[in-house]
Amino acid sequence: MHTLYAAANPLEAEILRAYLAEHGIRAQLLGAGLWSGLGELPADNWPRLMLDDDSQLAPARELLRRYEHRRHAGASWVCACGERSPVHFEICWSCGHERPA
Numbered sequence: 208m209h210t211l212y213a214a215a216n217p218l219e220a221e222i223l224r225a226y227l228a229e230h231g232i233r234a235q236l237l238g239a240g241l242w243s244g245l246g247e248l249p250a251d252n253w254p255r256l257m258l259d260d261d262s263q264l265a266p267a268r269e270l271l272r273r274y275e276h277r278r279h280a281g282a283s284w285v286c287a288c289g290e291r292s293p294v295h296f297e298i299c300w301s302c303g304h305e306r307p308a
């Protein structure tokens with residue numbers, strides 16, 4: 208299995224796992240369980256996403272590239288209904304409308 212992504216923290220890793228799952232890509236979260244406040248963690252204990260199916264590596268990387276692009280573009284987007292949703296939401300949390308391109 209490939210390490211697809213090393214996340215900054217368990218929350219981000221979980222968000223990304225759910226984001227990939229929305230697009231039909233199954234990934235496992237490794238390392239997050241080791242996260243604790245006790246001392247410093249070696250770099251290889253950071254939460255990592257591992258693909259269940261390596262044949263999905265290319266589409267998974269593309270999704271993550273888009274995720275990172277959006278993250279750098281801003282923390283949220285505004286729907287036509289006026290509500291604001293987090294960047295990792297593909298649809299409006301309020302009305303279910305698709306995120307504008």
Ligand SMILES: [Zn+2]
Nearest residue numbers: 286288299302
């Ligand atoms: Zn909306």
